[in-house]
Amino acid sequence: MRTNRRASPTLRTEVQLATSADGVPDRSRLKAWAAAAWPSEESATVVIRVVDEAEGAELNATFRHKKGATNVLSFPFEAPPGLDEGHLGDLVICAPVVAREAVEQGKRPEAHWAHMVVHGLLHLQGFDHIEEADARRMEAREKEILKGLGYNDPYE
Structure with a gap:
């Protein structure tokens, strides 16, 4: 018997x-959090780059004209006309900033990492x-996705 099931995106x-x-989640966790924030009917690719403070500050200065590193930067990819590559974009997450914020905000580091990945993926989707x-x-x-992953409201 044949089923007419469409492959999942x-x-x-x-x-x-x-x-x-220290404290950077393993690749499988980062990938799972990104996948949870991808509801599209289409397949796509994304790059998640985890950086130190120097690279984070350099990118933030170059692209946002702001001093110092920030937690997550999103770089949406816009394909040139006629090229449909399916690349969503790139996320750059600054590990020391995420670690510091988790402590300052009284959050579990893993939950804050998950939030940063979800937040960045939503930016790549136009949010x-x-x-x-x-x-x-x-x-x-964000709250809906994170709840589905077993994390509390990141804004409480």
């Missing part, structure tokens, strides 16, 4: 570890938090 994730910082209404929509989606 996949998010192919390349993880680049460019830091020797934003500049306007209040957009922020509410993005935060609601």
Whole structure:
């Protein structure tokens, strides 16, 4: 008997570890969190690069014109006309910043890492938090995804 089942969409994730910082989740965890934030009907690829503070600060200065490293940077990929590569974009996560924020905010480091991956993936899908209404929509989606992964509301 043949079933007419469509293959489930996949998010192919390349993880680049460019830091020797302690507490970085293993590749499988990073990939699982990214996949949880990918609801699309299409397959895609994403790169998650985990960096140290120097690289994070350099990228933040170059692309956002802000001093110092930030927790996560999202770089959406826009294919040139006629090229449909299926690459969603790149995430850069600064390990020391994420570790420091987890302590400062009283969060489990693993939960904060999961939040940063989900947050970054949503940015790559066009979510934003500049306007209040957009922020509410993005935060609601983050909470829903993180709850499904077994984590508490990251904004409490």
